[in-house]
Amino acid sequence: MKIQMLPREKVFRDPIHNYIHVQHKVILDLINTKEFQRLRRIKQLGTSSFTFQGAEHSRFTHCMGVYEITRQICDNFQRNYPSKESGDGLWNDDERIVALCAALLHDLGHGPYSHTFEHIFDTDHEMWTQKIITSPETEINQILKQVSDDFPEKVASVIDHTYPNPQVVQMISSQIDADRMDYLLRDAYFTGTKYGMFDLTRILRVMRPYNKGIAFDNDGMHAVEDYVLCRFQMYQQIYFHPVSRGMEVVLTKLLQRAKDLYEHNQMNGFEMPSLLVPFFTGNVSINDYLSLDDGILNTYFTLWQNYPDEILKDLAYRFLSRKPFKSAQYNSDTKEKLPELADLVESAGFDKDYYTAINTSFDLPYDIYNPRQHKRKTQIEIMQDDGSLIELSTISRLVNALTGKISGDERFYFPKSMIVEHSNDIFSDHYRAFKGHIHNDMIV
Numbered sequence: 001m002k003i004q005m006l007p008r009e010k011v012f013r014d015p016i017h018n019y020i021h022v023q024h025k026v027i028l029d030l031i032n033t034k035e036f037q038r039l040r041r042i043k044q045l046g047t048s049s050f051t052f053q054g055a056e057h058s059r060f061t062h063c064m065g066v067y068e069i070t071r072q073i074c075d076n077f078q079r080n081y082p083s084k085e086s087g088d089g090l091w092n093d094d095e096r097i098v099a100l101c102a103a104l105l106h107d108l109g110h111g112p113y114s115h116t117f118e119h120i121f122d123t124d125h126e127m128w129t130q131k132i133i134t135s136p137e138t139e140i141n142q143i144l145k146q147v148s149d150d151f152p153e154k155v156a157s158v159i160d161h162t163y164p165n166p167q168v169v170q171m172i173s174s175q176i177d178a179d180r181m182d183y184l185l186r187d188a189y190f191t192g193t194k195y196g197m198f199d200l201t202r203i204l205r206v207m208r209p210y211n212k213g214i215a216f217d218n219d220g221m222h223a224v225e226d227y228v229l230c231r232f233q234m235y236q237q238i239y240f241h242p243v244s245r246g247m248e249v250v251l252t253k254l255l256q257r258a259k260d261l262y263e264h265n266q267m268n269g270f271e272m273p274s275l276l277v278p279f280f281t282g283n284v285s286i287n288d289y290l291s292l293d294d295g296i297l298n299t300y301f302t303l304w305q306n307y308p309d310e311i312l313k314d315l316a317y318r319f320l321s322r323k324p325f326k327s328a329q330y331n332s333d334t335k336e337k338l339p340e341l342a343d344l345v346e347s348a349g350f351d352k353d354y355y356t357a358i359n360t361s362f363d364l365p366y367d368i369y370n371p372r373q374h375k376r377k378t379q380i381e382i383m384q385d386d387g388s389l390i391e392l393s394t395i396s397r398l399v400n401a402l403t404g405k406i407s408g409d410e411r412f413y414f415p416k417s418m419i420v421e422h423s424n425d426i427f428s429d430h431y432r433a434f435k436g437h438i439h440n441d442m443i444v
């Protein structure tokens with residue numbers, strides 16, 4: 001491996017970490033690739049900026065932040081827990097460069113409005129991240145290859161959790177990792193909310209390597225506990241906000257309509273969205289994938305406002321002009337009413353396939369290791385003074401209250417005009433009846 005240092009450290013100013021320190025030439029070269037620079041043009045939070053107007057920050061800034069937190073963890077491990085012989089469970093600083101590269105590149109495969117886009121076009125950002133890293137045609141791959149021939153595969157294996165050193169894998173991906181720590185702080189800052197403000201400095205201070213991964217010192221238990229609660233609050237208050245989801249539903253239906261029109265040859269004769277055609281046909285090259293960003297999609301939406309198709313036109317207008325669908329929470333008792341409500345939306349002149357939707361948002365705030373689960377969680381381990389490990393929820397009553405419990409809600413979405421006073425009395429009556437079944441009757 002050839003690891004070249006920069007003649008002088010380079011710093012990037014950042015509102016969350018103040019300075020982001022770059023010391024290795026490979027990191028600076030990776031930042032300067034076209035694939036990494038593309039992340040400047042993709043918003044970190046997608047439709048959340050329609051609810052929290054400050055949330056315009058990009059995936060680029062988040063990736064830089066995850067890199068910086070990882071760098072600080074490596075520094076701290078090297079200062080306080082350097083390995084003396086192989087297999088002693090302490091930190092081997094030869095692992096630093098693979099950890100830093102994986103941290104920087106972990107979100108490389110995100111597309112515009114990621115989750116919505118992935119859902120409609122059946123793509124997967126983690127798969128694309130690995131593909132961009134390992135395909136010889138990308139600038140990223142060529143830079144990584146300069147370290148060693150097998151280095152791109154090593155970095156990709158950290159991202160798919162198969163890298164042999166669990167300390168490196170858990171730094172980037174676990175229930176308390178550099179990725180989550182950066183996005184909670186960054187999203188809290190840019191949304192202007194305070195729920196995500198846990199004590200990062202303290203957590204980094206109490207983090208330590210051991211032979212199976214990363215643990216936390218006993219006296220840092222409360223800082224870790226606070227992080228778990230912050231994450232829970234951010235999901236409930238920011239990520240699951242019903243209005244952002246109302247915009248996500250509009251976007252989903254808009255992309256769905258475009259895809260359906262293409263499949264039925266109804267776009268012929270009008271300007272073809274050529275950068276989206278590979279996604280409509282399911283035949284996507286790396287170059288096609290990397291050509292997309294938020295700006296490209298928004299440009300197509302602007303053009304679609306002048307298409308002859310009424311549904312495409314209307315949904316594009318709703319998305320660009322922030323006209324979210326309204327929603328009502330439902331539960332297992334009221335679920336059976338949904339087809340009836342959808343029919344009423346249809347009888348008011350809306351195509352129910354494009355103007356009604358079910359949207360569910362659920363998260364598991366924290367979970368213990370369960371070998372039977374499909375996606376196994378690495379539990380948070382607290383190291384006692386005698387060196388033994390205790391799983392966090394067994395000593396924190398607060399975390400215990402959240403452990404293994406899925407939280408979130410299920411909502412039915414429909415156009416706002418359905419509940420505007422006098423606009424549609426039949427719907428309003430049924431809607432009131434529907435609402436009568438909901439104990440916590442929130443319309444948002």
Ligand code: ZN
Pocket residue numbers: 062066106107179183
């Ligand atoms: Zn991330």
